[in-house]
Amino acid sequence: xxxxxxxxxxxxxxxxxxxxxxxxxxxxxxxxxxxxxxxxxxxxxxxxxxxxxxxxxxxxxxxxxxxxxxxxxxxxxxxxxxxxxxxxxxxxxxxxxxxxxxxxxxxxxxxxxxxxxxxxxxxxxxxxxxxxxxxxxxxxxxxxxxxxxxxxxxxxxxxxxxxxxxxxxxxxxxxxxxxxxxxxxxx
Ligand SMILES: Cc1cc2nc3c(=O)[nH]c(=O)nc-3n(C[C@H](O)[C@H](O)[C@H](O)COP(=O)(O)O)c2cc1C
Numbered sequence: 001x002x003x004x005x006x007x008x009x010x011x012x013x014x015x016x017x018x019x020x021x022x023x024x025x026x027x028x029x030x031x032x033x034x035x036x037x038x039x040x041x042x043x044x045x046x047x048x049x050x051x052x053x054x055x056x057x058x059x060x061x062x063x064x065x066x067x068x069x070x071x072x073x074x075x076x077x078x079x080x081x082x083x084x085x086x087x088x089x090x091x092x093x094x095x096x097x098x099x100x101x102x103x104x105x106x107x108x109x110x111x112x113x114x115x116x117x118x119x120x121x122x123x124x125x126x127x128x129x130x131x132x133x134x135x136x137x138x139x140x141x142x143x144x145x146x147x148x149x150x151x152x153x154x155x156x157x158x159x160x161x162x163x164x165x166x167x168x169x170x171x172x173x174x175x176x177x178x179x180x181x182x183x184x185x186x187x
Contacts, residue, residue, distance in 0.1 A: 001031065001032050001033070001034065001070075001073060001074055001075055001076075002023060002026040002031045002032070002033045002034075002074065002075065002076045002077075002078065002179070002182055002183065003033070003034055003035075003036065003070045003071065003073075003074040003076070003077045003078070004019045004020075004022065004023045004033060004034070004035040004036065004078045004080065005035075005036050005038065005067070005077065005078065005079045005080065005092075005095065006019050006035060006036065006037045006038060006039075006080055007038050007079060007080060007081035007082070007088065007089050007091050007092030007095070008039075008080070008081060008082045008089060008091070009039045009089065009091060010082075010162055011037070011039075012162055012163055013082065013124075013162045013163065014082065014124040014156065014159045014162070014163065014164060014165040015080040015081055015082050015122060015123075015124050016080070017163055017165050017166055017172075018080060018122045018124065018154065018156070018165055018171070018172070018175040019035065019078060019080040019122060019175075020035075021172055021175035021176045021179065022078050022080075022120070022122065022154075022175045022176065022178050022179035022182075023035060023078070023179055024176060024179060025175070025176040025177060025178065025179025025180040025181075025182075025183075026076070026179035026180065026182055026183050027179075028179075028180065029179070029180045029183035029184060030183065031075070031076075031182075031183045034070060036066065036067055036070060038067075038091040038092065038094075038095055039091050041062075041063030041064070041066060041067065042062045042063040043062060043063045043064050043067070043091070043094050043095060043098060044060055044062055044064075044094075044098075045094050045097060045098070046094075046097035046098050046100055047060070052100055052101035052104050053104055053108065054109070055101075055104075055109070056101055056102075056104045056105035056108070056109045056111050057101055058098060058100070058101040060098070064095070064098045067095060067098075067099075068099070068101065068102060071099070071102060071146065071148075072102070072113060074117055075115065075116070075117060075118070076117065076118040076119070076120070076151075076182040076183070077117060077118070077119050077120075077143070077148055078119075078120045078121070078122065078178075078179070078182070079092065079119075079120075079121050079122070079139055079142075080121070080122035080123075080124075081121075081122075081123060081124075081135060081139075082123070082124050082125065082126075083123060083124065083125035083126075083127075083130050083131065083132065083135055086130075086131040086134055086135075087134045087135055087138070088134075088135045088138055088139070093138070096138065096139075096142045099142065099145075099146055102145075102146040102147075103145045103146055106145070106146055106147040107145070112147060113147055116149065117147065117148045117149065118148065118149055118151045118182055119143040119148040119149060119150045119151060120150075120151055120152045120153065120154075120178055120182055121135075121136065121139045121140075121150075121152075121153045121154075122153070122154045122156075122175065122178075123135050123136065123139075123153070123154070123155050123156070124155075124156045124157075124159050124165060125155075125156070125157050125158075125159070126158070126159065126160035127157060127158070128157055128158040129157065130155075130157040130158070132155045132157075136153065136155075151181070151182065152178050152181060152182075154171065154174055154175055154178060156168065156171045
């Protein structure tokens with residue numbers, strides 16, 4: 001199963017369009033896919049209560065339960081986010097922080113996920129010189145921290161209006177291919 005995580009608050013925006021392309025590529029290679037739209041899930045920020053430290057379970061019962069379940073079951077995970085102030089959106093960062101319990105499982109309580117999981121990221125920025133490195137670095141640390149092996153990325157600068165990326169043929173094709181590769185590449 002390929003899990004797409006949509007971190008833009010904008011439905012039909014550039015992250016959404018590219019993520020759909022990617023998931024379509026994965027489906028065309030025979031994978032089942034699910035898409036989680038973070039802004040539609042109720043996800044509170046991590047409060048640093050550290051109750052997950054002994055159990056690997058997050059004490060907060062909200063929309064993250066669905067995200068945690070999907071991340072644990074996934075064979076591949078694609079996170080798509082716009083660049084906001086040279087970093088990730090609040091929705092995406094909030095989701096990442098709430099995965100502390102999954103970090104605990106992988107690194108402290110010895111409940112590692114046994115099957116291999118591949119990761120990909122899609123980032124879009126309105127500026128022609130959008131700064132991707134902060135978001136890249138956070139997403140790579142996130143994936144590594146929860147045991148997902150990072151495989152590919154698509155960074156698209158200079159797209160601002162919602163859905164504008166549809167006219168960027170090469171990037172649209174690349175997003176589709178990334179989805180296919182996530183299914184094809186051996187773990
Ligand atoms: C709050 C906010 C902050 C933004 N900051 C940046 C930025 O630092 N750099 C940049 O290139 N674009 C920035 N943008 C533009 C978005 O990255 C751009 O519109 C993008 O295409 C939105 O993606 P979406 O269509 O998936 O929502 C910002 C937009 C918003 C709303």
